[in-house]
Amino acid sequence: MATETTVEKLANDLAEAILAGVFPPGSKLDENQLAQRYEVSRTPVREALRQLATTGLIEFRPRRSAIVSTVTPAQLEELFIAMGEIEATCARLAAISMAPTERRRLQMVHERMGQAELQNDPSAFAEDNHLLHAMIYSGAHNAVLKDMAISLRRRLSPFRRAQFHLEGRPPRSFREHDAVVSAITRGDAAAAHAAMLHHVMLIEQSYEDLCATQTLRLPVNETN
Amino acid sequence: MATETTVEKLANDLAEAILAGVFPPGSKLDENQLAQRYEVSRTPVREALRQLATTGLIEFRPRRSAIVSTVTPAQLEELFIAMGEIEATCARLAAISMAPTERRRLQMVHERMGQAELQNDPSAFAEDNHLLHAMIYSGAHNAVLKDMAISLRRRLSPFRRAQFHLEGRPPRSFREHDAVVSAITRGDAAAAHAAMLHHVMLIEQSYEDLCATQTLRLPVNETN
DNA sequence: GATGATTTGTACGTATGTATA
DNA sequence: ATATACATACGTACAAATCAT
Numbered sequence: 001m002a003t004e005t006t007v008e009k010l011a012n013d014l015a016e017a018i019l020a021g022v023f024p025p026g027s028k029l030d031e032n033q034l035a036q037r038y039e040v041s042r043t044p045v046r047e048a049l050r051q052l053a054t055t056g057l058i059e060f061r062p063r064r065s066a067i068v069s070t071v072t073p074a075q076l077e078e079l080f081i082a083m084g085e086i087e088a089t090c091a092r093l094a095a096i097s098m099a100p101t102e103r104r105r106l107q108m109v110h111e112r113m114g115q116a117e118l119q120n121d122p123s124a125f126a127e128d129n130h131l132l133h134a135m136i137y138s139g140a141h142n143a144v145l146k147d148m149a150i151s152l153r154r155r156l157s158p159f160r161r162a163q164f165h166l167e168g169r170p171p172r173s174f175r176e177h178d179a180v181v182s183a184i185t186r187g188d189a190a191a192a193h194a195a196m197l198h199h200v201m202l203i204e205q206s207y208e209d210l211c212a213t214q215t216l217r218l219p220v221n222e223t224n
Numbered sequence: 225m226a227t228e229t230t231v232e233k234l235a236n237d238l239a240e241a242i243l244a245g246v247f248p249p250g251s252k253l254d255e256n257q258l259a260q261r262y263e264v265s266r267t268p269v270r271e272a273l274r275q276l277a278t279t280g281l282i283e284f285r286p287r288r289s290a291i292v293s294t295v296t297p298a299q300l301e302e303l304f305i306a307m308g309e310i311e312a313t314c315a316r317l318a319a320i321s322m323a324p325t326e327r328r329r330l331q332m333v334h335e336r337m338g339q340a341e342l343q344n345d346p347s348a349f350a351e352d353n354h355l356l357h358a359m360i361y362s363g364a365h366n367a368v369l370k371d372m373a374i375s376l377r378r379r380l381s382p383f384r385r386a387q388f389h390l391e392g393r394p395p396r397s398f399r400e401h402d403a404v405v406s407a408i409t410r411g412d413a414a415a416a417h418a419a420m421l422h423h424v425m426l427i428e429q430s431y432e433d434l435c436a437t438q439t440l441r442l443p444v445n446e447t448n
Numbered sequence: 449g450a451t452g453a454t455t456t457g458t459a460c461g462t463a464t465g466t467a468t469a
Numbered sequence: 470a471t472a473t474a475c476a477t478a479c480g481t482a483c484a485a486a487t488c489a490t
Contacts, residue, residue, distance in 0.1 A: 004286045006479070007274075031456070041480045043267070046457090047274050050231070054278040062228045063456060063486055075367070082368035085313045093309075143299070144306035148372060230458075255477070265459045270477090287465045287477055 006040055010048040013038065018057055018068050019158055028065035029058060055151065076159065077204070083152045084200030087133070090149055091180055091196035094139030095189040102139050103185045109135065110181045117170050125170055132177060136184070136196075163206045176202060230264055234272035237262065242281055242292055243382055252289035253282060279375065300383065301428070307376045308424035311357065314373055315404055315420035318363030319413040326363050327409045333359065334405045341394045349394055356401060360408070360420075387430045400426060 014034070017023055034045045053060045060066050071079070098106070109132050116124035133153065137146040153160075163169055176199040183191035238258070241247055253273060259266045277284045284290050295303070322330070333356050340348035357377065361370040377384075387393055400423040407415035 004284065004478085030454095032454090042456090043479055043481090047271060047478095050271050050275055051278050054275050060228065064488095065455075078366045078368050081317075081366055082372070085317075085369065089309045089313060093305075142302045142305055144302050144376070145309065148306070152368070228457085266477090267458055267460085285477095288467085289476070 006044040007047045007051070010038055010040065010044055011051045014048055015052060015055075015057060015154075018052075019154070021158065023068050025068045025070040027068050029067065030065055056155065079152065079156055080159075080200065080204040080207075083149075083156055084197050084204070086145060086149045086152060087136070087200055088193045088197040090137050090140040090142075090145055091184060092189045092193040093142060093145070094136050095184045095187050095192040097141050098139040098184065102135070106132070106135050106139065106181055107185055110177055113177065114174050117174050122164060122170070126164055129173070129177075132181075136180075139184070159207050160203060162210055163203060166206050166210060169206055172202070173199075230268040231271045231275070234262055234264065234268055235275045238272055239276060239279075239281060239378075242276075243378070245382065247292050249292045249294040251292050253291065254289055280379065303376065303380055304383075304424065304428040304431075307373075307380055308421050308428070310369060310373045310376060311360070311424055312417045312421040314361050314364040314366075314369055315408060316413045316417040317366060317369070318360050319408045319411050319416035321365050322363040322408065326359070330356070330359050330363065330405055331409055334401055337401065338398055341398050346388055346394070350388055353397070353401075356405075360404075363408070383431050384427060386434055387427060390430050390434060393430055396426070397423075 014023075023029065029049060031042050031045050031049070034049075035042045038045070049058060049066050050060065052058045053066065057069055058066050059069050094102075109128055113125060113128040113132060116128060134150075137149045140146060176195070179195035180192060180199060183189075183195050238247075247253065255266045255269050255273070258269045258273075262269070273282060273290050274284065276282045277290065281293055282290050283293050318326075333352055337349060337352040337356060340352060358374075361373045364370060400419070403419035404416060404423060407413075407419050
């Protein structure tokens with residue numbers, strides 16, 4: 001019961017719902033409706049919305065409903081680029097300052113991920129993928145950068161999810177990780193940076209390919 | 225009158241007051257007191273506080289007063305490191321993607337800053353220093369990274385202000401800028417990154433020197 | 449373009465949890 | 470340890486502005 005119950009919970013629930021596509025980009029967030037839906041009053045709703053607004057997930061307009069942020073393709077690319085740069089920075093710092101234990105654990109998770117790929121276990125693969133990246137953020141030993149990375153990753157998660165279903169992406173992803181993990185474990189900062197930048201750029205690329213092949217423009221739908 | 229009057233204004237005013245040291249780190253932010261002081265009700269105060277909490281400037285505790293964030297030396301160093309990395313990333317991207325006009329303007333401001341240093345005009349120097357860094361953020365052509373850089377710079381501003389008064393810092397700062405600006409204008413991405421990283425590290429160093437020589441631990445006081 | 453309905457913005461009251469005597 | 474004081478958390482009410490007809 002340590003959490004700030006209502007607002008904290010609401011902010012998380014709302015963020016999750018938005019990222020899951022329950023409230024699609026551009027949709028209005030009526031305070032009264034949200035209050036009814038989550039069975040609270042408008043006050044905590046407003047405070048949660050304001051919190052989400054500072055993260056960029058939604059937009060507050062003066063006297064009108066808050067709306068879920070619409071990301072243009074150009075903005076999306078900027079998010080991917082920023083994500084790549086932050087992750088690459090974390091990878092570089094991780095190569096410099098990870099403890100031996102951290103390096104071993106990183107290697108371990110990476111290898112387990114390779115097995116998941118061979119065994120064609122997408123959920124284990126995705127889970128370890130997440131863990132691997134998180135370990136690199138932590139390995140940078142910088143809470144500020146870590147928070148930035150987590151926030152960006154969260155923001156981009158709807159756009160990254162789709163790519164796991166792309167044919168041939170997991171094995172390639174594993175090979176890219178291999179370059180990153182290898183560079184980090186041997187302490188090659190420049191190589192770790194370059195490899196991670198490359199990896200995230202390819203993630204963006206495969207997302208764009210996905211958009212091109214499918215008629216989908218928005219990455220999410222109600223079925224999620 | 226486009227702004228969301230009360231809350232938006234309050235959040236800005238409060239942030240400014242905190243950064244100026246009116247509310248020192250660790251001090252409690254009583255909602256009623258703030259409401260009286262700024263002549264509004266508690267509701268906008270709460271919303272402004274929550275906004276500041278997401279930026280890390282203050283901390284919300286479940287059923288207790290919000291407090292101005294206390295930055296430990298370790299956290300401060302992480303902030304400086306993150307700042308250096310983000311600025312260096314912006315410099316690298318700027319070297320790659322600045323338009324010719326932007327490069328010329330950057331060079332121009334840099335030269336003007338050199339004159340301000342020669343003429344011993346600290347306020348002009350400080351102003352151009354701010355402008356120069358801002359131009360590099362913009363030059364990266366990535367709004368996400370730019371916002372991160374601005375936010376970090378703002379957060380660290382109380383700790384950077386002091387260093388301008390350090391003997392011999394401005395000419396050194398100018399020389400460090402020279403390396404950055406030169407690398408950017410000639411499009412040398414790696415050099416721009418390295419030079420900026422070096423520059424910000426030296427800023428942190430001079431702040432630490434300042435702390436060591438003076439008995440001051442907190443960077444700001446009421447006279448500002 | 450004006451008017452009514454709906455929704456946001458702010459104020460305030462009550463309850464609950466925290467700190468203190 | 471129990472009780473008291475006090476500040477926050479949430480709910481509700483009213484005013485002002487937007488939008489829809």
